[in-house]
Amino acid sequence: MPRGRYSLHDPHDRTPLGEEHFHCAPGPSGWRYVSQIVTPSGDHSGSVDLALDDLGRPIRLELHAAAWQVRGAALDGVTWVRTDPTGVHASEGNVRAHAFTGASPAFLxxxxxxxxxxxAxxxxxxxxxxFTDPVLAPRTVDQSWALVKSEAHATDNGPLTVDEYQVSALDTGEQHTVHLAGDVVLAAPGIELEDLDTPPSALG
Structure with missing residues (x-):
């Protein structure tokens, strides 16, 4: 069960946004990721709880940020409920989409x-x-993903396969690179892996 810490920053000017302390693990039905997010001053600012089935579909998502909350799952596309800080007004949404995304490395x-x-x-x-911070406002985005290369690197725990993806935003044409090893993000725009206590888990 990998457990570690990501640093988060603005991908454009590198302003520190905080840290995400996480643990994740494959399970009998898929994969689960749980994290707590803190501000640069160390105050709690949010959390992520994401569970996937064995096909990679989101069977449960729970996000918290700035007193806002989102609960969602893959249902007729993806469906979610977003609750405001007072808890009085809840809004539901449904989009013919494949999955969720957001600031957390979990989504990559x-x-x-x-x-x-x-x-190939x-x-x-x-x-x-x-779901965009700080109020978890939903918006639909289209992306293109390509696996550019997959390379094995020698480590003390045996070979570690690192996958390099090129991700393109189809509305703006903006491209960026994401490096993954198993179920851990090594580097991506706005995300850096700072600490990891056990090797990544391979995701079959």
Whole structure:
């Protein structure tokens, strides 16, 4: 069960946004990721709880940020309920999309598991519902993912396979690179792995 810490920053000007303390593990039905997010000053600012089935579909998502809460799952596309800080007004949403995304590294792992690309695969187009900080506002985005290369690196615990993905935003054409090893993000825009106490788990 990998357990560690990501640092989060603005991908454009590198302003520190905080840290995400996480643990994740494959299970009998898929994969689960749980994290707590803190501000640069160390105050609690949110949490992520994401569970996938064995095909990589989100069977449960729970996000908290700035007193806002989202609960969602793959149902007729993806379906979610967003609750305001007072708890009085809840709004429901449903989009014919494949999965969710957001600021957490968990979503990058989840999308890679859903797509199951190989270096020989053509780029895959995917529709996602993104929940944007700080109020978890939903918006639909279309991305293209391609696995550029997959390389094995020698480590003290045996070879570690690192996958390099090129991700393109289809509305703006903006491209960025994501490096994954199993169920851990090594580097991505706004995300850096700072600490990891056990090797990543392989995701079949």
């Amino acid at each position: 792992v989840a999308i890679s598991r859903l797509l199951r690309l190989t270096p 695969s053509p780029a895959a187009r995917i529709r996602l519902v993104a």
